[in-house]
Amino acid sequence: MQPLAATAPPRTASGLVLDFLAYLEFERGLSRNTLDAYRSDLGQFLAFMEGRGRGVLEATGDDITAFLDGLASGGVAADGSPKRPAAAATIQRKAACLRSFYRHVRREGLLDADPTADVRGPRKREQLPKVLTRAEVAKLLAMPGRDGDAEPITLRDRAILELMYACGLRASEATGLDVGDVDLEDHMLRARGKGSKERMVPVGRRAIDALVRYLRDARGTMVGGGSERALFVNARGGRLSRQGLYKIVQRHAKTAGLDDRMSPHTLRHSFATHLLAGGCDLRTLQEMLGHADIATTQMYTHLSAQRLQDVYRDAHPRAQHG
Template identity: 90%
Template sequence: MQPPAATAPSRTAGLVLDFLAYLEFERGLSRNTLDAYRSDLAQYAAFLAERGVEPLQATGDDITAFLDGLAAGGTNADGSERRPAAAATIQRKAACLRSFYRHVRREGLLEADPTTDVRGPRKREQLPKVLTRAEVAKLLAMPGRDGHVDPIVLRDRAILELMYACGLRASEATGLDVGDVDLQDAMLRARGKGSKERMVPIGRRAIDAVTRYVRDARGELVGGGVERALFVNARGGRLSRQGLYKIVQRHAKSAGLEDRMSPHTLRHSFATHLLAGGCDLRTLQEMLGHADIATTQMYTHLSAQRLQDVYRDAHPRARHA
């Protein structure tokens, strides 16, 4: 049973606030990550309070008990059942605690890190969904497929083409300003996680689609207003991530791909297709904006699995009779 987070000692609240400030201003973590860490630490502090322990007194056994309790589930204070947490959730909470105690130790408040020997459950690696080149072509052909072309159609076509051409995250696509896209030099400035900027080349199809959108559609959508955003909604304001998700889902449904699609699917497809075409990992890492090349290496596994799938489907003696 876990008491409400409000029972955590006031000193704990101060430690948490200092840690979150460090993450925000020195590490540049996103608001969503900060909110998740705040929630994780409140839950952890409440668990320790029930044991009569403060965070600076906690041992590896306390932390292991916290993580094991999450995995086991149990009963809440109101008598309701608490389902076991997913392995990915526990992995994130374990990472939060490791980062918290490393920070506390750097500040000189602890001599030893109690998370040193703590191991959370292994996160099962799931390869992301990727479209084939034919499926991408089908999706990108959806806007205006009936011959009707209006500003919304031109915008949607430009969004889909640019996301696939540059491997953009949804937040990067909606965060683009007009000045971030150099159509003459075929380069795009993307702002990734932690506000880190990177330059990505743009392919010819995407250049053509964005050029036509800017020339023939964006001004009509914006009207007489002043808007820096490249992609705008029907009211002329910056397109939101929710709006982008709806655009992708609408055209994915028309293409018969709705069960396999999200905005991130285009990013995964971009990376996989580049690797299959001979792009090296370091270049792909730079274009995707990954801080760690280990993240980029996921796509080598994906490419290998796709090769095996194609082989099994195509070779007459690859499968059992």
């Protein structure tokens, strides 16, 4: 496959990548996290092609397959040290990035064929996410302030855990909330999801109560005289980071005797699974989770079925072997 030299002037590889990332940011509205991942993926592929003595516009399907296969096998680093094989989900993302990149390059008239047309990344192994039981959620949410502690950070932790479970928020959505995004009177919250898409989500009474107490008794002390708009702030009064949120969840999970590797996403998965078990329909759940494709939401029907099987095996006297 050859570039269309007659229809476009020569372009540097880095320039092509920057053009593509600008397209994703300004026309597709992709998040900063996705853009950073794609920049890293394309940088890795550019280095791979340079090692083969050719540029990205000269790549073939065999090149891309070799690149993905190399990731799957691990191979060796530039310094000769062995590398760990990449996870199937990571390789799948890189394959998707390359497909999107070459479609864009073709639209720009720089190639006459798409080298990714017949390339298939490894099939992502279906792995059901970890979900807490209702009792485990109650135990986790009771951790902040369990000893009567009413320090500002404790009130913040209680509010953020309650809100994440009440609304099924992603970590980036929770840390991205501003004070004005929560309507305490109407019990509604405006979340900004992937691609900066906004959605309105109901907030339960216990989460509202925890938020009211945090806003009344803690946030002002933590912010001091600053003008920070973030709903949830760190000990210095600035916006709480996703890393900070992970530490909050893991700290309280460990204290509650739960898996200390639990992430904020575990609360989102638990929210979805418990709503389905309670009779929520898929379309409503899709809207509350902010999923663009209902197929993503359907994962939770499998999760609920697995949960039913587990309960049945544990509880039914004739479900046991032996």
